[in-house]
Amino acid sequence: xxxxxxxxxxxxxxxxxQEEVAEKLGISRQTVSKWETDETLPDICQSKRLAVxxxxxxxxxxxFDIDIQEIQEVIEKTSEExxxxxxxxxxxxSKYPVLTQYQGKVDTDYYGMELEKLLNDLEKKxxxxxxxxxxxxxxxxxxxxxxxxxxxx
Numbered sequence: 001x002x003x004x005x006x007x008x009x010x011x012x013x014x015x016x017x018q019e020e021v022a023e024k025l026g027i028s029r030q031t032v033s034k035w036e037t038d039e040t041l042p043d044i045c046q047s048k049r050l051a052v053x054x055x056x057x058x059x060x061x062x063x064f065d066i067d068i069q070e071i072q073e074v075i076e077k078t079s080e081e082x083x084x085x086x087x088x089x090x091x092x093x094s095k096y097p098v099l100t101q102y103q104g105k106v107d108t109d110y111y112g113m114e115l116e117k118l119l120n121d122l123e124k125k126x127x128x129x130x131x132x133x134x135x136x137x138x139x140x141x142x143x144x145x146x147x148x149x150x151x152x153x
């Protein structure tokens with residue numbers, strides 16, 4: 001996605017018109033339009049002001065992805081009660097069928113006990129609460145997964 005497209009989506013996400021952005025930044029609406037159509041680029045000072053106006057960091061503004069932003073907002077707005085009602089295995093299994101197929105094949109008791117040991121270790125060594133230990137372990141697994149993917153394993 002181009003910078004102009006990022007700027008357009010960030011502005012729309014904030015519910016602002018080109019005129020409103022122009023007024024807040026003290027520039028013309030045509031300038032905003034040219035940025036959003038990639039005819040010209042905002043300078044670094046204007047980019048910083050845009051980021052503040054749109055409630056984003058400068059990095060987020062440059063890399064703005066409307067889909068990712070919307071997913072992050074849904075996650076932030078989802079209460080624990082609603083999250084507890086979601087069958088996450090079912091939700092992800094259409095994309096990853098292994099989630100509904102492994103139970104009869106994998107010794108889940110063994111892996112469950114090993115994971116339980118790791119969770120307990122995190123709780124004892126670092127004083128994490130149960131959920132925090134789970135999230136740390138999940139993050140470590142994601143990091144291992146990313147490293148394996150990058151190395152071509």
